[in-house]
Amino acid sequence: xxxxxxxxxxxxxxxxxxxxxxxxxxxxxxxxxxxxxxxxxxxxxxxxxxxxxxxxxxxxxxxxxxxxxxxxxxxxxxxxxxxxxxxxxxxxxxxxxxxxxxxxxxxxxxxxxxxxxxxxxxxxxxxxxxxxxxxxxxxxxxxxxxxxxxxxxxxxxxxxxxxxxxxxxxxxxxxxxxxxxxxxxxxxxxxxxxxxxxxxxxxxxxxxxxxxxxxxxxxxxxxxxxxxxxxxxxxxxxxxxxxxxxxxxxxxxxxxxxxxxxxxxxxxxxxxxxxxxxxxxxxxxxxxxxxxxxxxxxxxxxxxxxxxxxxxxxxxxxxxxxxxxxxxxxxxxxxxxxxxxxxxxxxxxxxxxxxxxxxxxxxxxxxxxxxxxxxxxxxxxxxxxxxxxxxxxxxxxxxxxxxxxxxxxxxxxxxxxxxxxxxxxxxxxxxxxxxxxxxxxxxxxxxxxxx
Numbered sequence: 446x447x448x449x450x451x452x453x454x455x456x457x458x459x460x461x462x463x464x465x466x467x468x469x470x471x472x473x474x475x476x477x478x479x480x481x482x483x484x485x486x487x488x489x490x491x492x493x494x495x496x497x498x499x500x501x502x503x504x505x506x507x508x509x510x511x512x513x514x515x516x517x518x519x520x521x522x523x524x525x526x527x528x529x530x531x532x533x534x535x536x537x538x539x540x541x542x543x544x545x546x547x548x549x550x551x552x553x554x555x556x557x558x559x560x561x562x563x564x565x566x567x568x569x570x571x572x573x574x575x576x577x578x579x580x581x582x583x584x585x586x587x588x589x590x591x592x593x594x595x596x597x598x599x600x601x602x603x604x605x606x607x608x609x610x611x612x613x614x615x616x617x618x619x620x621x622x623x624x625x626x627x628x629x630x631x632x633x634x635x636x637x638x639x640x641x642x643x644x645x646x647x648x649x650x651x652x653x654x655x656x657x658x659x660x661x662x663x664x665x666x667x668x669x670x671x672x673x674x675x676x677x678x679x680x681x682x683x684x685x686x687x688x689x690x691x692x693x694x695x696x697x698x699x700x701x702x703x704x705x706x707x708x709x710x711x712x713x714x715x716x717x718x719x720x721x722x723x724x725x726x727x728x729x730x731x732x733x734x735x736x737x738x739x740x741x742x743x744x745x746x747x748x749x750x751x752x753x754x755x756x757x758x759x760x761x762x763x764x765x766x767x768x769x770x771x772x773x774x775x776x777x778x779x780x781x782x783x784x785x786x787x788x789x790x791x792x793x794x795x796x797x798x799x800x801x802x803x804x805x806x807x808x809x810x811x812x813x814x815x816x817x818x819x820x821x822x823x824x825x826x827x828x829x830x831x832x833x834x835x836x837x838x839x840x841x842x843x844x845x846x847x848x849x850x851x852x853x854x855x856x857x858x859x860x861x862x863x864x865x866x867x868x869x870x871x872x873x874x875x876x877x878x879x880x881x882x883x884x885x886x887x888x889x890x891x892x893x894x895x896x
Contacts, residue, residue: 450669454496454534461539474550479511480805499531507566518874530556544685566809575814584715589665590676593707596657597693635686655704676806697778698801699760707802708763714794719870739821739827746770747857748812749843750850752800758885764836771840773831780835815863874894
């Protein structure tokens with residue numbers, strides 16, 4: 446299997462270089478634990494090496510905090526000699542970079558050890574393990590991401606105001622407003638054109654619940670790894686295309702306390718070896734859907750640190766803030782964490798609504814797949830669905846702050862079973878270091894109140 450993937454990547458590299466002889470450099474992209482895309486630039490001839498022997502990057506990359514600093518408690522830097530891993534090309538990921546000023550390509554890579562084994566601290570490898578866990582049950586996920594973001598005018602950023610359109614005033618919502626899309630028609634045309642060059646399957650674009658907030662949806666695919674790859678690349682694309690037009694796009698979970706936050710929702714169903722949606726089976730579909738939901742609900746509090754990995758993310762998970770706050774589910778209900786949308790029977794699926802747009806797509810998808818697999822393996826029973834407003838239900842709330850989320854996460858058997866103790870230890874150490882940095886910061890509000 447490994448040799449087949451290597452041969453496929455090597456053939457792809459040769460074909461790409463032959464078709465694009467003008468390319469001057471390649472950006473190698475790898476996503477760290479925080480969802481930050483890191484990597485290096487190299488000459489185009491390096492693609493052959495990346496596809497076979499691999500290129501070197503430090504194993505400690507997955508012990509960085511969100512600022513790119515080593516976290517000593519992660520135990521990946523000085524204690525180990527800070528050695529390199531082997532980063533191999535992800536087949537199918539070589540793309541032109543349409544926003545680059547010089548002829549440039551980009552390619553995703555994933556981390557391995559010298560002996561060829563996957564480096565399990567790599568979030569993409571964690572998702573690969575979750576995909577394999579479902580495969581052992583004879584199942585494969587069909588999934589898609591929805592990504593929300595704000596457009597910001599850099600010249601007004603000091604006032605913390607988003608780009609406004611139509612009627613003045615930052616509080617003016619215009620959800621699904623076509624005029625807001627029309628105002629930024631050229632920008633979204635550029636985004637679609639760049640996505641076409643990079644093979645990213647953009648579906649719908651909508652104006653969201655606040656001025657300057659938008660959502661881009663990707664079409665579903667029967668390849669969870671490819672779906673997460675697409676999300677990583679789309680986030681980068683949107684940021685770069687907005688920059689070329691003098692704007693800033695942010696996927697920050699909660700840029701303003703009085704406006705809706707940015708979410709990253711996952712739509713997912715499961716198909717069997719024949720490609721048939723098991724949730725649509727007339728005999729057992731509902732039972733298996735509810736078992737999958739039960740696994741997600743049971744593991745949700747423990748996984749909150751994955752869905753809300755930043756200090757800011759917990760400002761989004763507040764009652765009344767247009768984001769789920771409880772481990773709940775329901776039919777056609779947008780106030781719950783797990784929604785079963787109205788659909789044709791063949792398209793029956795669930796929508797996981799907890800993650801913020803600042804979360805790591807690989808880890809979010811891995812947590813969703815592990816949750817569904819866990820529920821199916823245990824034949825778990827689900828609580829009754831929520832009807833109406835989940836904000837007033839009696840279901841216990843998810844962790845309300847980063848400290849509580851870390852404490853729940855690092856002792857969780859659900860996380861241990863799905864992700865392993867090694868990754869759990871490193872991720873908790875990274876997040877604990879980030880929390881300490883924020884708690885050591887004196888805020889402007891403190892100074893204005895007490896100074």
